[in-house]
Amino acid sequence: MAIETRVRPDDPTGPTQPDLDPHSESPGPKSMAAARHTPVPGVTVVSTEHNLETMEMTINMGPQHPSTHGVFRMVLTLEGERVKQLEPHIGYLHRGAEKLGESGDVEGYRKAMIWLDRTDYLSVWPNEHAFVLAVEKLMGVQVPERAEWIRLIMDEFGRLNSHSMFYGAFGADAGATTPFMYAFALREELYRLFEAVGGQRMFPNYYRIGGLREDVPVDFMQRATKALDAAKYALGDFDRLISDNEIFLARTRGVATLSAERAIDLGCSGPMLRATGVPIDIRRTEPYSFYDRVDFEIPIGTAGDCYERYLIRLSEMFQSIRIIEQALKLLPKGPIMGNAPKAIRPPKGDSYQRVENARGDFGVYIVSDGKGSAPYRVKYRSPCFSNLMALNDLAVGAYVADAVMGLGSIDIVLGEVDR
Amino acid sequence: MRGIIGGFIQTVKSFLTPPITRLYPYERPPLEPRFMGAPALLWDDTVDEIVCVACNICARSCPDDCIHLTGEKYTGSKTTKKNIVKDYFIDLGRCSYCGICVEVCPFDANEMSPHFELSTYDRQQLVYDKDQLVKIARGVKRRMGQPEPQDVAVMGAIDPSQWR
Amino acid sequence: MEQVRLPHLFPVPEWMPGFLVAPGIGGFSLGDFIALFILLNFILGFVMFEIWLERKIGGHIQLRRGPLPVGPHGALQSPADVLKLLTKEDLTPNTADKRIFKMAPYLIFIPVFLTYIVIPWGGLWPFNLTVRPFDLSLIYIVAIPSIQGLGMVVAGWSSGNKYSLLGAARVVAQFISYELPMVVTLLSIGILAESLSVAQAVETQRASTWFMFLQPVGFFIFIITMMSEMHRTPFDIAVAESEIVGGPFIEYSGMRWGIFFLAEFAAVFLNACLAVALFMGGPELFPFAERLPIPGISGIPGISADSTLLRQVGDSMGVFFFFGKAMTIMVLVQWARFALPRIRIDQLTDLAWKFLLPASFANLILTAVYQQFGFYPFAAGIGLVLITLGIMAISYRNRRPADNGIRLVSVPRAA
Numbered sequence: 001m002a003i004e005t006r007v008r009p010d011d012p013t014g015p016t017q018p019d020l021d022p023h024s025e026s027p028g029p030k031s032m033a034a035a036r037h038t039p040v041p042g043v044t045v046v047s048t049e050h051n052l053e054t055m056e057m058t059i060n061m062g063p064q065h066p067s068t069h070g071v072f073r074m075v076l077t078l079e080g081e082r083v084k085q086l087e088p089h090i091g092y093l094h095r096g097a098e099k100l101g102e103s104g105d106v107e108g109y110r111k112a113m114i115w116l117d118r119t120d121y122l123s124v125w126p127n128e129h130a131f132v133l134a135v136e137k138l139m140g141v142q143v144p145e146r147a148e149w150i151r152l153i154m155d156e157f158g159r160l161n162s163h164s165m166f167y168g169a170f171g172a173d174a175g176a177t178t179p180f181m182y183a184f185a186l187r188e189e190l191y192r193l194f195e196a197v198g199g200q201r202m203f204p205n206y207y208r209i210g211g212l213r214e215d216v217p218v219d220f221m222q223r224a225t226k227a228l229d230a231a232k233y234a235l236g237d238f239d240r241l242i243s244d245n246e247i248f249l250a251r252t253r254g255v256a257t258l259s260a261e262r263a264i265d266l267g268c269s270g271p272m273l274r275a276t277g278v279p280i281d282i283r284r285t286e287p288y289s290f291y292d293r294v295d296f297e298i299p300i301g302t303a304g305d306c307y308e309r310y311l312i313r314l315s316e317m318f319q320s321i322r323i324i325e326q327a328l329k330l331l332p333k334g335p336i337m338g339n340a341p342k343a344i345r346p347p348k349g350d351s352y353q354r355v356e357n358a359r360g361d362f363g364v365y366i367v368s369d370g371k372g373s374a375p376y377r378v379k380y381r382s383p384c385f386s387n388l389m390a391l392n393d394l395a396v397g398a399y400v401a402d403a404v405m406g407l408g409s410i411d412i413v414l415g416e417v418d419r
Numbered sequence: 420m421r422g423i424i425g426g427f428i429q430t431v432k433s434f435l436t437p438p439i440t441r442l443y444p445y446e447r448p449p450l451e452p453r454f455m456g457a458p459a460l461l462w463d464d465t466v467d468e469i470v471c472v473a474c475n476i477c478a479r480s481c482p483d484d485c486i487h488l489t490g491e492k493y494t495g496s497k498t499t500k501k502n503i504v505k506d507y508f509i510d511l512g513r514c515s516y517c518g519i520c521v522e523v524c525p526f527d528a529n530e531m532s533p534h535f536e537l538s539t540y541d542r543q544q545l546v547y548d549k550d551q552l553v554k555i556a557r558g559v560k561r562r563m564g565q566p567e568p569q570d571v572a573v574m575g576a577i578d579p580s581q582w583r
Numbered sequence: 584m585e586q587v588r589l590p591h592l593f594p595v596p597e598w599m600p601g602f603l604v605a606p607g608i609g610g611f612s613l614g615d616f617i618a619l620f621i622l623l624n625f626i627l628g629f630v631m632f633e634i635w636l637e638r639k640i641g642g643h644i645q646l647r648r649g650p651l652p653v654g655p656h657g658a659l660q661s662p663a664d665v666l667k668l669l670t671k672e673d674l675t676p677n678t679a680d681k682r683i684f685k686m687a688p689y690l691i692f693i694p695v696f697l698t699y700i701v702i703p704w705g706g707l708w709p710f711n712l713t714v715r716p717f718d719l720s721l722i723y724i725v726a727i728p729s730i731q732g733l734g735m736v737v738a739g740w741s742s743g744n745k746y747s748l749l750g751a752a753r754v755v756a757q758f759i760s761y762e763l764p765m766v767v768t769l770l771s772i773g774i775l776a777e778s779l780s781v782a783q784a785v786e787t788q789r790a791s792t793w794f795m796f797l798q799p800v801g802f803f804i805f806i807i808t809m810m811s812e813m814h815r816t817p818f819d820i821a822v823a824e825s826e827i828v829g830g831p832f833i834e835y836s837g838m839r840w841g842i843f844f845l846a847e848f849a850a851v852f853l854n855a856c857l858a859v860a861l862f863m864g865g866p867e868l869f870p871f872a873e874r875l876p877i878p879g880i881s882g883i884p885g886i887s888a889d890s891t892l893l894r895q896v897g898d899s900m901g902v903f904f905f906f907g908k909a910m911t912i913m914v915l916v917q918w919a920r921f922a923l924p925r926i927r928i929d930q931l932t933d934l935a936w937k938f939l940l941p942a943s944f945a946n947l948i949l950t951a952v953y954q955q956f957g958f959y960p961f962a963a964g965i966g967l968v969l970i971t972l973g974i975m976a977i978s979y980r981n982r983r984p985a986d987n988g989i990r991l992v993s994v995p996r997a998a
Contacts, residue, residue, distance in 0.1 A: 059745045078749075081928060104482070107523065111482035114517050175816055175925030178430065181645035185439050192451070199453040199531070205517045213522065217453070218567060240429040241922075244422030247817055248924050400749070401820065401927045423923065430644045430922040440647045 056084060063092050069169055069407070070414030074391075081399050086392055093418040101378040108374020109135060109209060109344045116364075117203040119380060120416040123162035123358035125154045127380075128207040130364040133288055134353035135209045136338075138346040138366060146334040147211035152289045153224065153327045154197065154206070155355075156320040160231055161190045162358035163313045163320075166411045167238055170310060173408035174251050179242060186234035193227045196220075210340025224328055231321055238314065252306035256394040256406030259304060266393070267386040270360025271312045272410060276304035282356040294326045306409040313411070345373060359383045359411055382416040450533050452562065455518045457511055459532035459556030460504075460549060466497040469553065470528035473504040477520035477529065485513035486520060507552060511537055512545040518563070527561045618714050622699060630848045631661035637848075637917045644921045664841075671837030678743030679834060687741060688835065688842035690734030694727045695849045702856045703782045705866025705901025716782035721773050724781065724857060725766055728812065731850070732758035735814075735821070738843075739831030750830025753821040753928050757811060760935035761818075765808040767943040768801045771950040772861050781857075785865035793864040797953070800946045800968075802862045804939055809854040810916055811931070813847060817923040818931060855912040856905070863908050866901025 057078045063071040071092035077085040097119055101112035116127050129151055136143060164183040171179025191201040197216050198204025206213050217223070242248045258268070260276040273280055281298040283291040299315035301308035348370035354363045360383025367377040387410050394410070395403035441448055461470045473490025488507040493500040521529050534555045539545055547555075635650065635658060642649025650657030675681055700714040701723055717723075732754060739751025775794055776784035788794055795802045811818040822830040832843050859865060926934070945968060953961035 057745055057748070059749065081749075081752075100482075106479040107519070110480065110519055110523075114482045114515055114519075171924065175819070176921075176923060177641070178433075178645050178921050181647060182433070185646050188439065195454055196451045197453075199451075199455040199518055200516060203515070203517070205519070213518075214563070215567065217451075237429060237433065241426050242924060245426045245924065246420065246422050247926050249422070250930055251924060251927060399927060399929065426922045427918065430918065433646055434640070434644045436646060438643060438646050438648045442651070 069412055070417075072407075072412065072414055072417070074403075074407070076395075076400065076403065078400065083395050083398055083400060083403050086395050086403065088388065088391055090388070090414070090417050093414045095419070097419040098378055098380060102374050102376065104374040106373055107344075108372065112375060112378055113205055113207070114203070116380065117205060118415060119382065119419050120162075120357060120359070120362070120384075120413050121202060122165050122413050123158040124203060125151070125158035125207075126355045126357045127362060127364075128205075129155055129289070130353050130355040130362055131366075131378075132207045132209050133355070134351045134364045134366045135344070135346060136340075137353060138349055138351040138368060139209070139340070139344070141210045141338050141340045143211055143338045144335045145332050147336045147338070148289055149327055149331045150212060150216055150336070151207060152291065152294075153324055153331070154194075155289070156324050156327075157190055157193065157224075157227065159320045159358045160317055161187055161194075162411075162413075163317045164190075164231075164234065164238075166313055166358075167310075170405075170408045170411075171242055173404055174242070174248055176242060176248075179238065182234060182237050182241065186230060189227050189230040193223050196223055208337070208340075209344055211335070211337035215336050221328060224324065228321055228324060231317070235314065235317055235321075243311070243314070249307065251401075251405060252310060252409070254303070255306045255402045256398065256409060257303060257305045258390055258393055262393055263304070263390065266390050268360065268390055269383050269386065270357065271309050271316070272360065272387050272390065274298065275301035275308040275312055277302050282354050282361055286354060288353065288355060290327075293330070294323050296323050306405050309409045309411075343373065345370070354381075357383055359413065359416070360387060362416075380416075380419055382419060384410070384412040384414075384416040388412050388417055454533050454535075455516050455531040456533045456535040457516070457531070457537060457547070457555055458509060458514065458518075458520055458529050458552070459534070459559055460507060460529050460552040461527070461556050461559070461561060462553050463498075468495065468497050469504060469549070470526060471504040471507065472500050472526055472528070473502050473507075474525065476523050476525065480519050480523045481514075482517065482519065483510075483513045483515050485510040504549065507549040508546055509552060510546045512542055521563045527564065530556065530559050530561050530563065532556055532559045615714070619700070622714060623696060626696065626699060626849055626852075627845070629852060630845055631665070633848050633852055633913065634661045634664075634844075636914070637920075640914065640917055641921045644918070668838045668841035673839070674834070674836050676743050676834050680741040680743070683737050684741040684834075685839070687734050687738035687831075688839050688846070690737060691731050692842050692846040692849070694730040694734075695846050695853055698724055698727050698853055699849075699856075701781050702853075703785045703860055703865050703905075704856075705903075705905040706899055707902045713782060716780065718778070718780050720781040721769050721779040721784075725762070725769060728850070728853075729758070729762060731812075731846070735831045738835070742831065742834040744834055746829075747831045747833050750821050750833075754814075754831060756928060756932055757814070757818065757821055760932045761808045761811040761939075764804055764935060764939035764943040765812065767940070767947055768805050768808070769861070771798060771801055771943075771947045774947070774950050774954050777954075781860055784861055785867070788864040789867050793862065793867075795862040795864075798862070798946060798950060800942060801950070802858075804943050804946065805858060805862065806912075806915075807939065808935075809858065810919065811935070813850045813854060813916075815851065815916060816920040817925045819925055820928050820931060851916055852909065852913055855909045855916065858912050859905060859908040863912075866905040868901075868904050 059076050059078055061074040061076060063073045065072075073089040073092065075087040075089065076083050077087075095115075095118070097115040100115045102108070104111045113128060113131060116131050117124050120127050132151075135141075164186045168180040168183030171177075171183075194204055195201045197220065198206035198213075258272065258276055260273075260278050263273050263276045264278065269280070269282075277300060279298065279300050282288075283296075284298060296319045298319070299312045301312055346366070346368040348368060350365065350367040352363055352365045354361055356362075361381070362383055363381035365377070365379040365381065366375050369376040391403075391407060391410065394406035398406065462468070463470050471488075472493075473488055475488065475490075478484075478486040478488055486507070486509050489505045490502040491505040493503040495503075516531070518531055521531055529552075532555045537545065638660070639649035639657070650660035653659045653663050675684060701716060701720040703713045703716055735754045735758075736751045739747040739749075739754065742748075772784055772794060773779050775797060776787040778784070778787075784794070791797075814822050822832065832840060835843060949961060949964040949968065952964050
């Protein structure tokens with residue numbers, strides 16, 4: 001292995017041209033690599049211990065990658081196996097969801113729901129819920145009880161879906177291929193339920209301003225109970241497979257730790273924040289819907305490492321099952337559409353509604369100018385975007401394998417990061 | 420070591436569980452009654468005429484702008500329409516299968532068919548015209564907005580033979 | 584018919600015609616070439632079966648079915664895959680070092696195949712199927728497969744890709760770390776067998792008992808090191824799919840990659856055969872001889888390895904027993920792939936140097952004790968080891984952090 005010293009001086013005039021040593025370029029066409037090479041500020045070659053002059057390697061975990069949960073690009077600067085610097089590049093999945101949500105000369109609010117579905121495509125229901133709650137708050141629409149209970153139930157099913165996908169992807173990051181398939185077995189059952197209720201498996205477009213599009217099917221109770229049974233069975237399987245596995249524990253305990261102050265500084269939310277010990281859950285701190293009428297607990301961690309985030313998400317799945325069981329018993333009969341007008345034109349004003357997504361604190365901010373049929377401005381505050389900023393804290397100084405596990409434990413969904 | 424042995428035992432358990440794979444395309448998945456496949460235009464069999472009156476509401480409500488239609492004056496005598504649809508195109512490559520066009524139609528003229536196997540080799544073939552949209556509506560009844568039948572055991576109620 | 588020059592443990596039958604066994608070019612006879620040809624074809628065919636079996640087992644563990652449509656229950660999937668690989672475009676990266684890039688797959692496959700020639704397959708009437716059971720085969724089976732490591736490093740380095748470089752660096756660390764426990768374990772086998780020949784080990788196991796029972800620790804260490812030498816999960820960090828997407832093998836496509844793949848599965852079967860030959864008695868059916876190594880306890884009279892009936896059965900059908908046992912080990916290794924996550928490179932080297940190597944040295948010492956002093960001191964040694972392990976386990980358990988750390992709280996509902 002050719003070991004050579006290379007000192008890169010800080011060049012204030014512009015990006016340094018990398019010398020075209022074929023073993024030091026990121027894979028890909030040379031011109032593209034040269035064009036995208038951003039200067040590494042102030043970094044020179046280090047580590048001349050033992051008279052060994054080693055070189056840093058810039059490696060590109062590029063947009064297509066089996067472990068980066070979507071089109072996300074990380075440019076890692078490695079020294080041996082340790083990560084010295086990490087540069088995330090996002091935006092590969094930007095589809096203009098917010099701008100599209102503001103377009104539409106007719107029925108703009110109904111159309112905006114579609115783009116919102118496709119941001120966090122794993123747990124779809126809390127996102128829809130945030131949007132409809134924001135608009136209902138703005139318009140002062142009363143939602144009947146049955147509709148709100150059904151929304152709560154489907155939210156929790158969405159959480160189950162998302163967390164089981166996390167389990168699958170996290171296990172695959174750790175190297176085990178079996179959790180992925182277990183997760184998909186459970187998700188298949190959940191998707192059949194979503195298909196029965198909303199019409200489509202992934203993007204049901206079911207919540208409406210004032211209630212729901214249509215009532216749940218006749219056999220909803222049996223179906224939901226069947227899905228819950230599947231979830232309980234699957235959770236037992238999930239636990240027994242890798243939760244106690246010594247190899248898995250060695251891969252995740254103490255890895256990618258985040259401290260509570262740092263998490264709050266970065267604006268993390270959801271299981272990332274709760275793993276560090278901060279007991280904030282939007283369903284409890286700012287209850288929306290009927291979360292103050294159901295009994296559930298929120299799991300809080302202490303150490304803030306990957307293993308605790310994993311355990312917290314599994315615990316949240318158990319708590320979701322508990323919530324759904326209670327809600328199914330409390331589900332009243334009644335209408336499912338409130339007093340929303342046919343044409344939705346909210347008065348001038350703005351509103352912000354926050355819900356607990358599977359990933360954290362999802363917020364929808366609606367500004368209406370009173371005139372148009374589409375929002376003047378709709379903004380989605382996505383939890384993954386803020387959580388992803390913690391990646392630098394998690395991964396720098398750790399091994400490549402730990403960086404991958406850390407990224408997996410943040411549980412990002414690129415649709416939400418990029419919108 | 421105990422966790423590893425537990426993991427092994429769990430894999431034995433799942434080895435002995437029957438696999439959940441469905442052998443598509445030999446075994447069709449059971450679709451729910453609400454399944455939203457391609458939007459289809461309904462044909463009124465009692466008067467042998469298409470229901471759509473080209474009011475353009477579905478085209479305006481579509482989030483993807485994938486519906487294009489033109490209408491003409493109705494000159495027949497079977498129903499009390501004023502206009503009837505002449506050309507109706509849906510670009511199924513753009514369609515997001517959200518069901519809004521069905522929801523807003525005031526004349527109950529369309530419905531989401533269970534037709535989802537739409538793959539072609541050429542993107543232009545995904546633009547369905549009126550005749551194709553009527554053809555895929557065969558066997559489909561208007562469901563959105565109608566009261567749900569209370570007595571049906573509806574788990575997977577669409578008969579797979581109704582698809583094509 | 585004259586006696587051949589190379590010493591055979593199993594004498595050549597008299598009815599074998601002379602022209603087949605007369606030494607020819609480089610000491611190889613025509614019969615040798617025929618045997619090598621048959622062996623190569625058999626391995627290539629068996630590897631296809633093995634790949635199919637692994638995919639089926641993995642499928643059913645993962646609640647799915649594995650390959651199904653091609654052939655009955657997907658049996659023709661492997662030949663179909665090979666056909667597909669043969670017809671793929673041959674890509675060589677511009678920045679690769681072309682000559683050694685093309686050489687690397689062969690550097691991996693050839694040592695694997697070469698090691699197959701010392702495996703004592705057993706008897707298939709009227710032959711005894713071993714291609715070359717020579718005296719130093721224990722050293723041979725350590726030395727030749729280590730060229731595989733060289734092959735992977737060459738593949739990683741010559742690809743001109745940083746991911747493969749990373750993978751190659753990991754391979755180096757892994758290979759070196761796991762050679763040593765394997766060598767020491769094989770040394771203890773050599774002590775027990777009183778020779779450095781694999782075929783002699785099989786014979787010694789016929790005389791006493793399967794070495795698996797005499798050396799459970801050694802067997803365990805051998806299985807772990809062999810899974811690591813083959814880069815199987817949980818030790819496949821060098822080839823980690825989800826991180827560096829194939830490690831040294833990224834830039835290989837088509838049949839070049841096919842050779843890597845073939846070599847990996849051939850190595851799985853090879854190591855399973857070695858484990859069987861060295862620890863599980865090879866082609867022997869029954870593990871206990873009439874004269875067990877434990878003084879005072881005799882085997883089951885009449886059913887013992889030394890009896891004529893069993894020896895005749897072993898001589899005529901031993902190869903089937905060998906296959907059965909080898910496939911058991913192979914299925915175990917494949918099962919571990921689907922049940923376990925992978926360990927990180929530094930944890931992997933930790934495991935090798937801090938746990939496996941001392942354990943294998945302890946095993947070696949205990950084996951020497953057994954061989955020299957007889958059974959009772961050996962049993963005393965085993966007891967000592969177990970007591971030490973117990974003390975370590977108890978003290979470790981007391982030192983472990985108390986809980987998982989997560990607790991469920993009822994945060995009071997906000998107003």
